[in-house]
Amino acid sequence: MNKLELLSGFIIGILASILGSFLFISFFADFDFMTGIETMKAEGKLGKLITLGSILDLVAFGILLKLNKEIMARGVVLAAIIIAIITLFA
Secondary structure (H helix, E strand, C coil), rough: CHHHHHHHHHHHHHHHHHHHHHHHHHHCCCCCCHHHHHHHHHCCHHHHHHHHHCHHHHHHHHHHHCCHHHHHHHCCCCCCCCCCCCCCCC
16 A cells, blocks of 8 residues: 555656646746757756756645655655656756
């Protein structure tokens, strides 16, 4: 049961980061999502975009802690760590 909760928290963390990146591109860029990703990658700012998108991970983490879902909150933190490692090597 713990592994399933950890996995669902991880998925929530990944989806929150993608949603945050999508919202950032939608509100602050004149591109659609895929064009914005390609443009940011070409300019070398993809890591910054992913970092800004991960702000929603903090919101998800806080909500899960408020609901006493500590294992799922760990999954969100794991997703943030994995995203940070991928950002370093991309």
